[in-house]
Amino acid sequence: MRVTGDESEPVLLHTEGRAGHLVLNRPRALNALTHEMVRRLQEALDAWEHDPAVETVVLTGAGERGLCAGGDIRAIHDDARDGDGTASAAFWRDEYRLDARIARYPKPYVAVMDGIVMGGGVGVSAHGGVRVVTERSVVAMPETGIGFVPDVGGTHLLSRAPGELGTHLALTGARIGAGDALLCGLADHHVPSAALPDLLADLAQLPAPQAVERHARPAPPAELAGRREWIDACYAADDAEEIVRRLHAHGDPAAKEAAETLLAKSPTAVKATLAALRRARRLDTLEEVLDQEYRVSCAMLTAPDLVEGIRAQVVDKDRTPRWSPAGLAEVADAEVERLFAPLGGRELGLRS
Template sequence: MNAAPDDPASGNAPVLLRHEGRAGHLVLNRPRAINALNHPMVRFMEEALDAWEDDASVATVVLTGAGERGLCAGGDIRSIHDDVRAGGRTASAAFWHDEYRLNARIARYPKPYVAVMDGIVMGGGVGVSAHGSVRVVTERSRVAMPETGIGFVPDVGGTYLLTRTPGELGTHLALTGAAVGAGDAVLCGLADHYVPSERLTEFTAALADREASEAVRQYAEAVPEGELAGRREWIDHCYAADSVEEIVARLYAVGDRHAKEAAETLLTKSPTSLKVTLAALRRARELPSLEAVLDQEYRVSCAALGSPDLPEGIRAQVVDKDRRPRWSPSRLEQVTEADVARFFEEADAEAPGRG
């Protein structure tokens, strides 16, 4: 690994390691970027998990993020933009391959993997946390898969997680990219327990000498009520439609203010991304495992590298920050079935679920 826990230079490493009693701590350490994931971080985490799996002194793995803003804002999309603009694209495909393999590794990890999902947890941050065995949210948590807003499609096992939510809640979150708080994260199966942020230090310290389940019993509190349960009727009706166009039409017709806002949100997203996302969700429901879904996501992600919407979406949101992406095609009806089908063709490289 890049830096041992007792290495003086480890404080500058993008992932910090430390032992506290029988807990091994992974601390994502790019606070200025809200701990956005890059390729070295993914490799570092995988190496740490490999080492700790056979280390009898480590009973529990704990994931947190440095800084006050959140666990992880997602993948380092600026580097993806630069890769696409440079015409290479292989660096992004390699990053996703290893990232998705890490997501599967976390989901199957044989020791308790405690993810502290405090603050912003989006995209790739969901991938390194929501597949864990113990997922803790706080009153500050904002959990989202916002990929359609940058011309991309939910990945990191997101289409697996979001197809296993009650009703059509996952379809709503995937298409709109809406961020949810603690109550709705638990309702949607993206988290398990609620611990107030003021008790996180005590909670993580307790993991040094006791089982994760015992620490949860001591520090977790009743989950605050969310917003989505009260909107299930129109969400389930509208998002059960077979096309994005019909979803938008139903959202406008239902006569609910929140439904209308959702429709207006959808019309700001990449039309291609919306249609590919809906197809990916419907396909993921029929796939047998997380690994199979990650293989599908890898194909879709690699195909997105050849789409004009991905670099344009990142440009508008992160590079120029004008928030005015020029999508191509610009209208839902201009995106054909053949356009969508192209995203699901086999990628050239070996898929992560088989890697």
């Protein structure tokens, strides 16, 4: 996608023919979402819903690297470490409401998931009605690596992926390409990146389904399809230690590699993520899952691993987080249960 030289406007809005375009415009930060960006996206969607000239909404990212790498986790780190958490809670409140809005938007919402799409980037794209990936797409929910839990409706999406693929992706934070994004239900169409300019031009003139179908091509193979046997068998357990035991015991080297990846993540986040996924399977709507995720996100602000994980991965970049507790066996069930406790008057309150 095109690079803009001026990042003073973090979300660029323009219309072209029948399409309204939302362009995330922080390319140097890989278009990471700020609270201001969330508000601007919401305002644009509100305005365009009632504008008869806008028949389709199109989301893209500025720069050459990707749509969106997630939320602005440096700001969350600073708020959790030095503040009282209210700024992060307010950001998540508006972000999750935006994700729910996108999922229910009454006009075609086309998300161009070219390049890196992670965390909050998944939230503003994978809930859309028309989700386009390319051969350059790299999709992930990597939250357990920073001491956090998949949010932005990620546990809703991943809990509904075939078999236990979503559990594997959520616990390990594994990155997947276009074929696996389609397999896991995170995308609908594969369009070669070279065809994106023509796709955007057609969206100005044609109904969204017709424009996308004109440029859609077979996706690269889904690598996870050949791993379903061990993924479904090992991740079917509802206990994180048992999942690791099964992965280590399985003969496939990829299963052992997955176990080692999982063990490098925050133990508290891994157990909380597994619990969140299993609970999400029993909830009927995205809104109910977002309400649950909001509880967990706010609670994680008071756990030590979030600050430590962001420090290690993003601030100091030493890649050696010191998790507390350090191992899965040391994470008490009561601590996991605490993360799901109702918030009283501070609930997100999306469920009807």
